[in-house]
Amino acid sequence: MAAAASTISGTSAMASAAVSSSSSSPALSFRILSECSKSKARTSLMKLPHYTVELPMFMPVGTQGTMKGLLPGQVKDAKAQIILGNTYHLGTRPGKDLLNDIGGLHKFMQWDRALLTDSGGFQMGGLFPDLRKISLEQLIARDAPGYAIGGLSGGEEKDKFWPTVHLCTDHLPKNKPRYCMGVGFAVDLVVCCALGVDMFDCVFPTRTARFGCALIDNGQINLKARDFATDFRPIDEKCDCETCKNYTRAYLHTIVTKETVACHLLSMHNIAYQMRLMKNIRESIKEDRFVDFVQDFMACYYKDQSYPQWVIDALAAVNIILKK
Amino acid sequence: MKFIVEHVSKQGGRIGKLTGLRSQPDVVHDTPLSLISTVGGSAPHLTQDVLHLVVGKDSPVCVPAQHFSEHVKVLQSYRRGVAHFSALQGHCVCVTAQDSSKVTPSGYNDKSGVSMWTYRGRQSVSIDKYMELVETMQPDWYEALNDADTDSASSKKRVSKSTAMSMAYLKQCIDHHKVAKGLQGSALFAPLLGGHSEGDRSRWSKSLAEKLEDTSIISGYALLGLHTNGPPTEKLEPESMHNLIKASIDPLPADLPRQAAGMWNPLTVLKLAEHGVDIFDSAFPFLVTERRGALTFPCRLNKTLTDGECSKNDKLEHRNKRLKVCEDNSGTKMCEDNPDTKMMCEEKPKTKMCEDKPKTKMEEEENAKKEDKENQPIREKEATSPYEINLKDKSNVSQLEPLLAGCECYTCKNFTRAYVHHLANVNELLAPVLLMMHNLHHWMDFFTSIREAIKTDRLEDLRSLIESSVLESKEA
Numbered sequence: 001m002a003a004a005a006s007t008i009s010g011t012s013a014m015a016s017a018a019v020s021s022s023s024s025s026p027a028l029s030f031r032i033l034s035e036c037s038k039s040k041a042r043t044s045l046m047k048l049p050h051y052t053v054e055l056p057m058f059m060p061v062g063t064q065g066t067m068k069g070l071l072p073g074q075v076k077d078a079k080a081q082i083i084l085g086n087t088y089h090l091g092t093r094p095g096k097d098l099l100n101d102i103g104g105l106h107k108f109m110q111w112d113r114a115l116l117t118d119s120g121g122f123q124m125g126g127l128f129p130d131l132r133k134i135s136l137e138q139l140i141a142r143d144a145p146g147y148a149i150g151g152l153s154g155g156e157e158k159d160k161f162w163p164t165v166h167l168c169t170d171h172l173p174k175n176k177p178r179y180c181m182g183v184g185f186a187v188d189l190v191v192c193c194a195l196g197v198d199m200f201d202c203v204f205p206t207r208t209a210r211f212g213c214a215l216i217d218n219g220q221i222n223l224k225a226r227d228f229a230t231d232f233r234p235i236d237e238k239c240d241c242e243t244c245k246n247y248t249r250a251y252l253h254t255i256v257t258k259e260t261v262a263c264h265l266l267s268m269h270n271i272a273y274q275m276r277l278m279k280n281i282r283e284s285i286k287e288d289r290f291v292d293f294v295q296d297f298m299a300c301y302y303k304d305q306s307y308p309q310w311v312i313d314a315l316a317a318v319n320i321i322l323k324k
Numbered sequence: 325m326k327f328i329v330e331h332v333s334k335q336g337g338r339i340g341k342l343t344g345l346r347s348q349p350d351v352v353h354d355t356p357l358s359l360i361s362t363v364g365g366s367a368p369h370l371t372q373d374v375l376h377l378v379v380g381k382d383s384p385v386c387v388p389a390q391h392f393s394e395h396v397k398v399l400q401s402y403r404r405g406v407a408h409f410s411a412l413q414g415h416c417v418c419v420t421a422q423d424s425s426k427v428t429p430s431g432y433n434d435k436s437g438v439s440m441w442t443y444r445g446r447q448s449v450s451i452d453k454y455m456e457l458v459e460t461m462q463p464d465w466y467e468a469l470n471d472a473d474t475d476s477a478s479s480k481k482r483v484s485k486s487t488a489m490s491m492a493y494l495k496q497c498i499d500h501h502k503v504a505k506g507l508q509g510s511a512l513f514a515p516l517l518g519g520h521s522e523g524d525r526s527r528w529s530k531s532l533a534e535k536l537e538d539t540s541i542i543s544g545y546a547l548l549g550l551h552t553n554g555p556p557t558e559k560l561e562p563e564s565m566h567n568l569i570k571a572s573i574d575p576l577p578a579d580l581p582r583q584a585a586g587m588w589n590p591l592t593v594l595k596l597a598e599h600g601v602d603i604f605d606s607a608f609p610f611l612v613t614e615r616r617g618a619l620t621f622p623c624r625l626n627k628t629l630t631d632g633e634c635s636k637n638d639k640l641e642h643r644n645k646r647l648k649v650c651e652d653n654s655g656t657k658m659c660e661d662n663p664d665t666k667m668m669c670e671e672k673p674k675t676k677m678c679e680d681k682p683k684t685k686m687e688e689e690e691n692a693k694k695e696d697k698e699n700q701p702i703r704e705k706e707a708t709s710p711y712e713i714n715l716k717d718k719s720n721v722s723q724l725e726p727l728l729a730g731c732e733c734y735t736c737k738n739f740t741r742a743y744v745h746h747l748a749n750v751n752e753l754l755a756p757v758l759l760m761m762h763n764l765h766h767w768m769d770f771f772t773s774i775r776e777a778i779k780t781d782r783l784e785d786l787r788s789l790i791e792s793s794v795l796e797s798k799e800a
Contacts (some may be wrong), residue, residue, distance in 0.1 A: 065746065069753030071374060071734075094721065094746040108746075110738050230401050242373050246411040250398055254364060258443055260753055261366040268371070 023175040025145040030177050036290040039318035040169055040196030043285040046146075046177055050106060051113040053081045055177060056193045056281055058184070058274045059201040060084070064093070065109045068206045069264045070271075072110045078241060078268055079275040081113055084201045146177040149197070162191060162314035169196035186215070186277055190297055191314045193281050194290070205274050209266035212256035215273040218301050221249075223266070228253040241272035291320050298322055325465055325511035325543045327355075327581045327602075336598030337778035342581060345416045345464040346509035347407065351382050355581065355602040356778070358771050359386035359418055360764070361425055361610055365410030368610050369753075369760045372411045377734050378764050385415045386585065386605045388423040389457050389466075390440040393447050396457050405462025418603070419458055419466035420546070424585040425607040427554030433471045433489065451493055455500045458507070465511035465543060468497035472548035474519035475556075483519035486549060487528055490517055491535065498541050511543035513583060516572040519549055525571035533575075547572060547584040547601065555611055557587040558709065562595035569599045587611050590621055590711055590770065591794065594787045597774055604771075609763035613756050616748045617712035618727040619763050622793050623770040625777055625786050710797035713741075715759065720745035733765035734758075 021032035028048055035042040044055045060067060060075065061084045067075045075083065085105055094108075105111075149168045165180060172178055177198040183189060184202020192200065205215060213220045214235045221228070221235070234244035235252070243265040255262040284293035294315065298307055307322050315322055326344035333339075340355035360367055360375070362385055367375045387406050392399065402409050407417045422428050422440065429446075432439035437450035449457075454469040471489040474482055494514055501512050514532055518525030533539060550568060551557040573582060583603035584596050593604060612619055708714045713727070723741035735744070735758040747755035777786040 064750045064752055065743075066752045066754040069369075069757055071754075071757070074371075074373070077373075093750055094742065108740075108743055230398055232402060242371070246372050248409075250402070251365065251409055251411065254395060254398070255366065259364045259366060260369050260756065261364075261371055263753060264369075264371050264374075264757070 020175045023145070023173075028145040028177075030146070030175065032175070034286045034288070036194075036285050037288055038291050039194040039294075039315075039320050041193050041281075041285050041290050041318075042174075042196065042198070043282045044177070044198065046198075048082070051081055054279075054282055055198040056189075056278055057081060057199055058189065058278050059199060060206060060271050060274070061201055061203045062109070062111075063203075065105060067271075068210075068267055069260060070267055074242070074264075074268055075111070075271065076113065078272040079279070080271055083111060083113075085109075146179060146199075147172050148179040148181055158188075158308070158310040159313065162195065162310055162317075165192055165195050165197060166314070166317055184274070186219075186274075187298075187301060187311060189274075189277065190281065190294055191311060193285075194294060194315055194318050194320060196318075205270035206267045209270050210257075210263045212262070212266070213270075214252075214266050215270045218303075223249060223252045223256040223262075225253075235269055236273070239269065239272060239276070241269050243269040243272075294320055295323060325581075327544070327579065329579060331779060332578075333778045333781045333783060335778075335781050335783045336600075337774070337783045338578075338600055338602070339775060339778050340581065340602050342602075346462070346511075347405075347464055348382060348416045351416070353384060353416075354775055356597050356771060356774050357384065357603060358767055359384045359585075359603060359605045360415075361386050361606045362388075362391075362410070362412075363423070363425070364391050365406060365412070367760070367764070368613065369756045370764075374757065374761065378761050379768060381414045383415060384418060384464075384603075385412055386418050386420060386424075387461065387463075388420050389449075389454065389461065390421065390423050390442065392461060393440050393449055393453075393457055394442050394444065396453075396460055399457075399460035405460075407462075416464040417461070418583070419461050419463035420585055421454070421467050421470055422472070422553055424553045424557075424605055425587060425610050427556065428473065428552045430473050430475075430552055433473050433486075438469060438471055438493075451496045451500070455497065455504065458510075459504055460506070462506070463510050465513055467513050467546045467548075468515060469493040470515040470517065470546075470548060472515060472517060473552060474517070474549040475552050476520045478519045480521075483521060483524055483549075486519065487517050487524065490515055491531070495536070498536065498538065501541060512541060513544040513546045514542045515546050515548045516576075516582075517549040518572065520568060522567050522571040525568055526575060529572050529575040542580070544581040544583060544603075545576060547582060547596075551586055553586065555587060555707075558589050558608065558611060560588065560592055562592045565592060565595055566599075569596060569601075573599050573601070589709065590623075590790055591787065593770075594774070594783065594790070597778070598783060598787075606764055606767050609767040610760070612709070612712050613759045613763050615707045616715045616755060616759060617708055617763075618715060618744070618759055619712050619766040620728045621711040621770075622789055623766065623773045623786075625773055625782060625789060710794040715741065715744050715748045715755070717745075721749075727759075727762050728766070731762065731766065733762045735762040735765075 023030050028046060030044060030046050032042050032044045046053045046055055059082050060080055062068070063085065065085055067083060149165060169178055178196065179199035180192050180197045182202055183192055183200045184204030189200055208215070208220065211222070212224045213222050216236050228249040231249040231253075233249055234247065235249060236244055247265055252262060252265060256266070280293065281290070284290045298311065299305060305324055312322055325342065328341045329338050330341060331339040337356070342353040342355055342357075343351065345351065360379060360383060362368070365387060367385075370378070385407065387410070392406060399406060399409060404413075405417070407413050407415055421438065426441075429439070429441065432446060434448070437448040437453065440447050440449050449469070451469055458466050470493060471486045474486050497512065501507050516525070516529055518528045532542070536542070547569070550565065551560060576582070578600075581602045582600060584601045585605045585607065587607040588596065588604070589608065596604070609619060713720075720741045723745070725741055726736035726739070727741055727744060728736055739758060744755060744758055747758070773786060774783070777783045
């Protein structure tokens with residue numbers, strides 16, 4: 001049912017990995033469609049029992065068997081293909097026996113696309129390269145269907161974060177999906193895709209929605225700000241989510257953090273935003289213009305090309321030089 | 325606004341057609357109907373696309389002026405009215421002064437205006453401010469500004485202040501309405517006031533014809549001043565309201581619509597409908613949602629059991645589950661018809677329903693009064709009512725049935741009680757969404773039944789169906 005995932009906390013210099021671009025196991029089969037000619041980015045298909053997911057993919061988090069106030073249909077409309085549940089939480093409430101009686105988590109929450117469950121709380125070799133290496137080697141030897149890079153979402157510094165991801169993706173087999181947990185900011189997603197990551201999850205889009213923040217191409221806007229009181233545009237004129245089709249920033253400003261409807265409207269938009277970002281990434285890789293995509297994205301995100309050093313370094317490590 | 329009374333029933337109530345509205349000149353709405361109550365311009369918990377899974381895209385909504393009293397300038401810049409602003413264009417809008425779903429604190433109305441509470445606190449709204457606000461909202465119909473700060477405990481002085489101030493406001497509203505370009509096509513409703521005094525109510529209603537120079541400008545009436553909004557309204561019982569409603573409504577011309585906003589419980593709604601009230605709101609289903617309840621009171625006259633319940637009665641292995649439902653005040657009739665369950669019920673000393681022979685109407689009424697006064701202790705200290713089940717109740721933890729068997733709403737067609745209980749239990753935002761969808765759907769079904777019952781002169785039967793299920797729930 002759920003894609004099995006193993007954690008990685010270290011590696012050792014790996015002998016040349018298999019050069020095949022696909023892999024198969026009972027629950028999951030994976031096939032690379034295209035690769036970026038410069039960086040480690042790739043776009044692939046991951047076939048799961050309930051759905052075939054296009055990668056790289058962002059997974060919104062539905063910890064307790066629900067996507068934070070959204071109906072399953074709304075999550076689908078936002079183009080989500082796979083969402084994350086939490087076995088620890090769900091194992092406690094409502095519990096394993098009840099879920100069995102009902103016929104599984106998919107039926108319980110009426111989500112007919114893919115579900116990934118994890119149990120959270122992954123601890124690990126952390127940011128120490130040698131420990132990561134040891135752990136990686138052992139895990140690869142176990143031949144899991146896919147690999148999860150954990151222990152990196154605790155707010156550690158970015159310039160320690162990206163080398164760890166880079167190390168892991170260098171040593172993990174190319175023909176299996178790599179899942180980096182807890183990564184959700186747009187810039188981080190783009191960089192990690194360049195580093196060869198395929199899957200991400202984060203509570204960020206839905207959590208920030210509850211604080212009144214909407215995601216747009218150059219960051220976030222906080223709809224509580226008075227600037228929006230008479231701004232009759234949608235959150236994003238280019239966005240085709242239900243929120244942007246029907247609601248203005250001015251209206252959202254009147255209810256944000258006050259009515260639950262505001263949470264739902266912003267969550268829907270933020271998930272749709274993440275999905276659109278991932279789609280743009282995938283399309284650009286398919287057409288081998290990922291490097292240009294990254295360049296444009298960063299230029300839009302950082303005014304006056306004030307790129308953070310870690311972003312410059314991480315991208316340079318995979319042959320993408322940001323123009324100044 | 326055009327209102328046509330099509331049928332007046334001998335058992336009480338009338339069927340009407342509401343049409344010719346400013347924003348929907350050709351749409352016809354059948355009455356009695358329920359407006360969709362909103363908070364901050366949206367149905368509670370429901371985004372526009374979700375709301376449209378439950379109700380029609382042109383259904384009437386209620387927007388309290390109170391919710392937009394800080395947004396006059398924005399609405400003026402926007403220029404397309406509050407429905408459009410709130411992504412509810414296509415729906416017609418009734419603007420009331422106050423929000424019927426929240427208690428209006430008492431004692432704050434004075435010469436400077438009527439007090440309205442916003443997120444930021446108390447605002448005193450003068451007649452000029454009110455009319456300016458209403459104009460920007462572009463309502464299809466609206467209440468004149470009124471001081472309705474009266475309830476069963478109000479002093480004579482308070483009641484007379486409320487009527488004096490409100491008459492002054494009404495006259496000023498009328499004057500303003502006549503010249504306001506922005507209110508062309510909007511219909512003005514006069515308040516019906518007088519606290520809990522039959523004499524005052526009757527005098528007020530009569531004075532509307534006598535004291536106003538031009539009564540043709542009044543398009544309808546809003547029954548106010550019987551409560552000060554919010555949850556306490558739920559506790560008002562039909563029998564205690566009977567004479568007061570009669571006093572307010574009897575002197576009125578029959579051809580204009582009457583509206584009664586508030587968290588009235590279903591039996592009181594029927595009482596109001598019986599007296600000729602045409603328009604209600606959905607504050608009660610909102611109240612039920614907030615306490616994680618799901619409405620389950622029977623509201624279909626033709627069958628006492630829905631299809632789902634009929635088939636369950638035959639399966640003995642469901643006995644235990646049925647008993648749980650009994651305890652949960654689901655309001656469904658089961659034990660009377662099935663000797664198997666009757667036995668199970670008799671084992672439990674509390675449930676008397678099976679042992680009782682059919683009572684006379686008098687006896688039932690006596691019992692109902694007794695029940696009310698004794699104030700049944702509520703299990704687990706959860707607020708609830710005989711019209712609903714509480715989804716926080718642990719007995720729902722493994723219930724694989726829907727909230728209400730046979731219900732065709734989105735929630736009941738897709739999810740189980742167990743899932744909604746889980747959501748309520750872990751405080752997830754989806755719980756009130758699914759419950760609001762069900763409760764609003766059930767409420768709309770209720771009103772369809774009311775119209776059917778009045779059309780076929782069976783309002784009394786509908787009342788008695790609901791009343792007996794309420795009695796059973798209270799005894800369980």
